[in-house]
Amino acid sequence: MPENCIYIARSSAIAARALAGEMMVMNSADSTFFTLNQVATAIFQAADGRTPLREIVRERVCEQFDVDPEQAQADAEQFVTELSSHGILLVSNRPLASGTPR
Amino acid sequence: MMAALRKVACVEIGEVPIALSTRDEGFLDLLRQRYDGFLSSSPPEFELEFDLESARPASDDDVRVRREGDEWLVERGDFHARWDPRTGRGSVRQNANPYSLDSVLRIVHSLILAERGGFLLHAASVICDGRAYLFSGVSGAGKTTMTRLAPADITLLTDEISYVRPGADGYWAFGTPFAGELAKAGENCKAPVSALFFLEQGPENRVDELPSAEAVRRLMRNILFFAEDRVLVEKLFATACDFVAGVPIRRLTFYPDARVWDQVCNFGRNFARSFQRVPEHA
Numbered sequence: 001m002p003e004n005c006i007y008i009a010r011s012s013a014i015a016a017r018a019l020a021g022e023m024m025v026m027n028s029a030d031s032t033f034f035t036l037n038q039v040a041t042a043i044f045q046a047a048d049g050r051t052p053l054r055e056i057v058r059e060r061v062c063e064q065f066d067v068d069p070e071q072a073q074a075d076a077e078q079f080v081t082e083l084s085s086h087g088i089l090l091v092s093n094r095p096l097a098s099g100t101p102r
Numbered sequence: 103m104m105a106a107l108r109k110v111a112c113v114e115i116g117e118v119p120i121a122l123s124t125r126d127e128g129f130l131d132l133l134r135q136r137y138d139g140f141l142s143s144s145p146p147e148f149e150l151e152f153d154l155e156s157a158r159p160a161s162d163d164d165v166r167v168r169r170e171g172d173e174w175l176v177e178r179g180d181f182h183a184r185w186d187p188r189t190g191r192g193s194v195r196q197n198a199n200p201y202s203l204d205s206v207l208r209i210v211h212s213l214i215l216a217e218r219g220g221f222l223l224h225a226a227s228v229i230c231d232g233r234a235y236l237f238s239g240v241s242g243a244g245k246t247t248m249t250r251l252a253p254a255d256i257t258l259l260t261d262e263i264s265y266v267r268p269g270a271d272g273y274w275a276f277g278t279p280f281a282g283e284l285a286k287a288g289e290n291c292k293a294p295v296s297a298l299f300f301l302e303q304g305p306e307n308r309v310d311e312l313p314s315a316e317a318v319r320r321l322m323r324n325i326l327f328f329a330e331d332r333v334l335v336e337k338l339f340a341t342a343c344d345f346v347a348g349v350p351i352r353r354l355t356f357y358p359d360a361r362v363w364d365q366v367c368n369f370g371r372n373f374a375r376s377f378q379r380v381p382e383h384a
Contacts, residue, residue, distance in 0.1 A: 013332060015335075015336040017339070017340065019314045019315070019343050019346060019347060020313070020315075020347075022314060024314075024343065026335075026339050028332045028335040028336045028339070029332065031322065033319050033322065035315040035319075
């Protein structure tokens, strides 16, 4: 899948809460539980299904954190792959309806 | 032939009165003995009708709790229950085993509490100086040991299943009749929760901070909840986050002798003192 075509949306089967500066995400289907760091939280919160991942990385990660753009993109793709394998994020090469309004 | 009338015992745990009815005199006696101290004359909020089936064997199967239409269906080898949260009424078919009775009651309370922002927790709990302290952990972590080592002036709420729900100024812990190894029901009283400790046994007594995410993770792992229901699980997660945001959660490593209670009581006093301290610029 070409990287500039990746769209991500939060699954409707999750619950997420920010607590003490950390974002906690739980897949309510199987109660698996994840803690996101600041960069991952920025990507997660921007996962609206309409904004390409590359744009999210450029505007939400590279502009707010001191990171190398290429490295940030690679890390973001790895993060997205991991969370999608746990049913937290939906991934597509077309825009998605966001799974959850949170 | 006219059916035998149902006899009722109202059992009130966590200020939630539930009428338990049966046609069997022996089972009624068992109910009254088992929940002595939690019998109530309050108007019941909920009703459970018990019908005994001697053919149902004792069971170590996993319980299944799922929605079927508007009702909750609760099943294990030794019981089968239906409960409609809209009408507050349900029916149970089980043998006369008190452990089956306890299980059904715990599950119904866990469903009621989940809707009301509370939870049942695998934890011992006590009242000390008017405040409740909870001690949670896996089997063998030391819940019963902590209650055995407690000073004589503490009030035991439970050595096994803690009952927690939101109330005035935070979360409150209530006594339950659900006993663990101590084989002793808790006192039927309540107190505001001062702290939750996750227990680990070690060579010395010490209290350590837990990061919030780890606290939520441990709390979720120890909450009794069986329902296959995404909405309620999400609600429970939100409750766990609120609890962690509002109640001190610590890891208590302890060497099993009575001195551990100095740590607990000192923590409570120091925390209360720092919480009440007036800021210098005020």
